[in-house]
Amino acid sequence: MPLADFLSQLAELETAAREAFAAAADTHALEAARVEFLGAKGGRLKAAQKGLGTIPPADKPAAGQRFNAVKTQIDADFAAAKERLASAATTGQAADFDPTTPGTPLVLGHLHPITQTIEELKDIMGRLGFSATEGPEIEDEWHNFEALNIPASHPARDPLENFYLATAESVAGAGGTPGAPLLLRSQTSTVQIRVMENTRPPVRIVSLGRVYRPDTADATHYPMFHQIEGLLIDRRVTMADLKSVLRLFATSYLGRDVHIRFRPSFFPFTEPSVEVDMQWGEHWIEFGGAGMVDPNVLSAVGYNPDEVSGFAFGLGVERLCARRHHVTDIREFYKNDVRFLHQF
Ligand code: DAH
Numbered sequence: 001m002p003l004a005d006f007l008s009q010l011a012e013l014e015t016a017a018r019e020a021f022a023a024a025a026d027t028h029a030l031e032a033a034r035v036e037f038l039g040a041k042g043g044r045l046k047a048a049q050k051g052l053g054t055i056p057p058a059d060k061p062a063a064g065q066r067f068n069a070v071k072t073q074i075d076a077d078f079a080a081a082k083e084r085l086a087s088a089a090t091t092g093q094a095a096d097f098d099p100t101t102p103g104t105p106l107v108l109g110h111l112h113p114i115t116q117t118i119e120e121l122k123d124i125m126g127r128l129g130f131s132a133t134e135g136p137e138i139e140d141e142w143h144n145f146e147a148l149n150i151p152a153s154h155p156a157r158d159p160l161e162n163f164y165l166a167t168a169e170s171v172a173g174a175g176g177t178p179g180a181p182l183l184l185r186s187q188t189s190t191v192q193i194r195v196m197e198n199t200r201p202p203v204r205i206v207s208l209g210r211v212y213r214p215d216t217a218d219a220t221h222y223p224m225f226h227q228i229e230g231l232l233i234d235r236r237v238t239m240a241d242l243k244s245v246l247r248l249f250a251t252s253y254l255g256r257d258v259h260i261r262f263r264p265s266f267f268p269f270t271e272p273s274v275e276v277d278m279q280w281g282e283h284w285i286e287f288g289g290a291g292m293v294d295p296n297v298l299s300a301v302g303y304n305p306d307e308v309s310g311f312a313f314g315l316g317v318e319r320l321c322a323r324r325h326h327v328t329d330i331r332e333f334y335k336n337d338v339r340f341l342h343q344f
Contacts, residue, residue, distance in 0.1 A: 001054040003055060003059040003063055006052075006055055006063050006066075007066055009048060010067060013037075013044055013074075014073055016044075017033075017044075018073075020033040020037065021078050021080070021081035022077075024081055030078075030082060030085060033078075033081075034078055037074055038074065038075070038078060045070075045074060048070075052064060112333075112344075113333060113341065114226055114318065116344060117324075118317060121228050121249075121253060121317065121320070124252045124253055125228075125230065125249065128245060128249070129204055130205055130206045130230060130232070132206055132208065133191060134191070135190050135191035136185070137184060137185055137209065137210055137212075138184060138185070139182065139183060139184070140180045140182055141180060141181060141183070142180070143185075143190040144162075144183060144186060144190050146300075147193040148190075148192075148297060148300075149269050149300070154268065156268075160214065161186070161213065161214065162183050162184075162186050162213070162214070163184040164182070164183045184211075184212035185212065186212060187211055188207050188208070188211055188227040188228070188229035188314060189269060191205075191207035191209075191231075192229065192269075192293075192312055193300070195207075195231065196303060197301050197302075201233045201234060201307075202233055203232065204232050204234075205230070205231050206228055208229070210225070211225060211227050212224050217331055218331075219329040219330065220285075222330055222331060225318050225330070227288070230311075230312060230314075231293070231310065232245070232310050232312075233293065233308050233309070234308060235307070237308075237309045237311055238292075238309075239292060241311060242290055242291075242311035243262065246260060246276060250278060253320060253324065254278065254323060258279055260276060261276075262274040262275070262276060262277075262290075263276075265289060265291075269291075269293065269312070270289075270290070270291025270293060271291065272292060273290070273291035274291055276288050276290055278323060280323055285323065287315050287316055287319045287320060290312065291313075292310070293309065293310045298310075321333070325343075
């Protein structure tokens, strides 16, 4: 083939390739064009290369040079088209992105309302000079009943009124009588005994924690709930001290305008005993019991009832928290519904 024909063939090929790559609107079209022009088998550039062999020897160097230049140009045109499509893809995304759109807020967790209440109640009582202590949730009958002046015949000890543990028995070293039955504590009054067994008067403690009773859950009951127990033992402690501490406690947590009242009652471990009510709108709701520590309890822990006296109280934490936040059903605290919990 004469040189002139070969060169014009190359020029035509170069133009066709440039136009085809420029016209490719997406990666599929570009790939089709690449196969057409640059395909290793049957591509048009490959076909043109075959023409080189038919060029007269004297013209071969010129033909070869021109062929290489065209090949380089077609490769460059392909690369440019590829680049154009890639950047179009990202600019397309960037156009959709609105930096002023509000982000998705992170949901931060926080302490459960009952835990928050416990912390706050500890704080209030701490300011009144009561230090916080803890006791075990698995108890023996001595601490849950016997030492609290609740004899074996007492209805509060009925197995149907308590969560006795079927297999566990206390072991030596755990603080109880080896082999004695164990139960989930039904009241935090157990901690009064544990503290008095280990300290000499004066005593001024609170203990906040879980208690368990086989009660049917309703708006004011739950089979597991929390109590705050208070105990003050000293010389010449009176009922008036009890009343002023509880009033201070209630108004600190619930607000100055919340009234409390005492109703005569009975607990085996206090004499006299009262039930403590707080005002809730038109109504009064019981939030616990209290009284002067019974001399039998003082004797059980080795104190001399002629020398010291004291008061004790045990209040329901859920009811206090519910009253403060106007929650009308304490079961809400245990549904784990974040829509409820987020409000605290
Ligand atoms: N332990 C009692 C109960 O769970 C509440 C109670 C009453 C605690 C009188 C006391 C108290 O410390 O003195 O029903």
